Amino acid sequence: MRMSAPGGERRGKLRRDAELNRRKIIAAAREVFREQGVRATLDDVAEHAGVGVGTVYRRFANKEELVDALFEDMIDNVEAILRETIPGKDAWSALSSTLERVCELQAFDRGLREVMLGTGRGPQRRDQVMSRVAPAADRLLQRAKDEGALRPDTQPWDLPMIQLMVAAISEHTGHPNLWRRYLHLILDGLRARPDMGTDLPNPITDEMQLLATLEDSSAQSIRSQDHPSNG
CATH class of the missing domain: 1.10.357.10 (Tetracycline Repressor, domain 2)
Incomplete structure (x- = not known):
């Protein structure tokens, strides 16, 4: 029986985690911009999303x-x-x-x-x-x-x-x-x-x-x- 490589499973999990974080960031950004407008920062979005600031900056410069x-x-x-x-x-x-x-x-x-x-x-x-x-x-x-x-x-x-x-x-x-x-x-x-x-x-x-x-x-x-x- 063919087995999945552990490395492939880890990569798949990382991709899923990255996509989940991206969705959380976008959902949080919509709420933050809705409330704060242009004053909002990426730090505000990270805090609202419950993720680290670095996570946001890795996806959005x-x-x-x-x-x-x-x-x-x-x-x-x-x-x-x-x-x-x-x-x-x-x-x-x-x-x-x-x-x-x-x-x-x-x-x-x-x-x-x-x-x-x-x-x-x-x-x-x-x-x-x-x-x-x-x-x-x-x-x-x-x-x-x-x-x-x-x-x-x-x-x-x-x-x-x-x-x-x-x-x-x-x-x-x-x-x-x-x-x-x-x-x-x-x-x-x-x-x-x-x-x-x-x-x-x-x-x-x-x-x-x-x-x-x-x-x-x-x-x-x-x-x-x-x-x-x-x-």
Whole structure:
């Protein structure tokens, strides 16, 4: 009978331990950045994860690398939500379910969002969203319009704006589930109806300018945290 080499078992255990530590670090970083924003350090993340500082620095040379990993993890989660909710459902059910799950994922992530968009690699992270998430979201919106469920004047950039609005409810009230009430009110307004009145005002005509404005807003928030007012 063929036996596994002890050295191979040890290497496998080390790989499993390393992956477990990496997951712990990313989970801890999400909570730390959510609470502290840009002020958070890798030392803070290590303490929250319950691992040694050296363990964090062996995997992430600096905070930017850790934010990259967090962002990649978030994009993976959003892609998974899109994959799971779209098949086998009518477009409206898929759209409303997807939006609710994504909002749930990001409900309390203002600090993390500011770090992601407002630091050095914000534009590259934005491009990842555009290339990996936007096409599937756009197809879902178009399906809902084609099926007559979604008002035809809805635009792709309405979805991230809705996420920002919903997240603001959590940020300003601290209520863990209040955002669900207002998301359902918004969803009700997105439905196409025979008695629908005028078109939505102020359509978004320059998506790149809107993105740049969001990034600039995040960067300003980070600068204000770094240099608080003495007043």
